[in-house]
Amino acid sequence: DAGVIQSPRHEVTEMGQEVTLRCKPISGHNSLFWYRQTMMRGLELLIYFNNNVPIDDSGMPEDRFSAKMPNASFSTLKIQPSEPRDSAVYFCASSLLSFNYGYTFGSGTRLTVV
Amino acid sequence: AQKVTQAQTEISVVEKEDVTLDCVYETRDTTYYLFWYKQPPSGELVFLIRRNSFDEQNEISGRYSWNFQKSTSSFNFTITASQVVDSAVYFCALSGLTGANSKLTFGKGITLSVRP
Numbered sequence: 001d002a003g004v005i006q007s008p009r010h011e012v013t014e015m016g017q018e019v020t021l022r023c024k025p026i027s028g029h030n031s032l033f034w035y036r037q038t039m040m041r042g043l044e045l046l047i048y049f050n051n052n053v054p055i056d057d058s059g060m061p062e063d064r065f066s067a068k069m070p071n072a073s074f075s076t077l078k079i080q081p082s083e084p085r086d087s088a089v090y091f092c093a094s095s096l097l098s099f100n101y102g103y104t105f106g107s108g109t110r111l112t113v114v
Numbered sequence: 115a116q117k118v119t120q121a122q123t124e125i126s127v128v129e130k131e132d133v134t135l136d137c138v139y140e141t142r143d144t145t146y147y148l149f150w151y152k153q154p155p156s157g158e159l160v161f162l163i164r165r166n167s168f169d170e171q172n173e174i175s176g177r178y179s180w181n182f183q184k185s186t187s188s189f190n191f192t193i194t195a196s197q198v199v200d201s202a203v204y205f206c207a208l209s210g211l212t213g214a215n216s217k218l219t220f221g222k223g224i225t226l227s228v229r230p
Contacts, residue, residue: 033217037124043205043220056217091159093218103149103161103218 002022004025006092018080021109024073025086025094028099033103034067035091043091049075082113116141118208120221127196135191135224137206143167144214149181149207153223159205165189193210196228226230 013019027051031080033048047057049069060067063071064083068074093105115142129135139148150162163173165182173180177194193200203223210216 031216042222045217045219048217050216089157095161102161102164104161105151105159110157 002093004093004104004106006090006094006109009107010107010110011112013082013111015079017112017113018078019082019091019111019113021077021092021111023075023077023092023106025075025092025105027073029094029096030072031067031095033095034075035093035105037089037091037108038087038105041076046077046090061074080109082111084113087112094111116143116146116208116215116219117211118219118221120206120224122224124225124227126227126229129198129204130195132192133196133226133228134205135193135206135226137189137191137221139189139206139208141188141215143210145211146215147209149218150169150180150219151190151191151207153203153205154229155202162191164193165208174201180217193226197225197229198230201226201228 004026029074031050034046034048037043040087044059046059047067048055052069065079066079089108089110091105091108093103095103119138122136125133146167148165152160152162163180170182170184179192181190203225205223206221207218209218
């Protein structure tokens with residue numbers, strides 16, 4: 001089992017550019033979560049999907065952020081246009097909610113917007 | 115709404131000391147899960163334990179132990195005979211079973227430094 005795979009591990013981009021973060025959940029997991037970690041706000045949930053359907057996107061900070069899950073094995077989080085305050089570590093996690101409620105996190109993407 | 119409070123922000127101990135990390139939670143759900151995660155300096159989130167709300171038995175795993183007390187809504191974590199490798203940020207988290215509450219809600223984390 002390769003675990004939850006996130007790419008890229010690090011991303012440095014200029015303000016105003018589009019950024020796309022990618023996540024491959026564990027095969028068989030039916031839920032996927034995007035979290036953002038900053039010093040000021042800690043770990044906060046941005047959005048989560050169940051069976052590829054967005055269930056709760058109340059944590060998405062503004063319209064510049066969008067997330068998709070076109071199939072059970074892939075999700076993207078897009079920021080357009082990016083701003084310096086978006087600099088953070090973005091984690092993806094997956095879970096089989098109907099079974100054991102374990103949440104497995106990816107290694108995270110460290111985003112720096114300059 | 116769910117809430118997790120980790121009142122301690124930073125703890126520093128000398129190696130071999132015991133240390134307890136506190137966690138208090140709030141939820142209206144009758145069934146829920148509690149978690150502890152470790153985030154070492156390398157940055158990944160490492161799962162340590164999951165406990166459901168119906169199981170109040172304390173758990174021990176090597177030098178780690180957890181004390182779940184529903185009456186005080188607490189789920190405290192004790193490291194016995196701490197080691198330098200235990201230095202990390204530790205997060206307590208809570209999730210419900212259905213709908214919007216099935217997400218993980220994290221506390222702010224406790225930074226533990228173990229000095230040689």
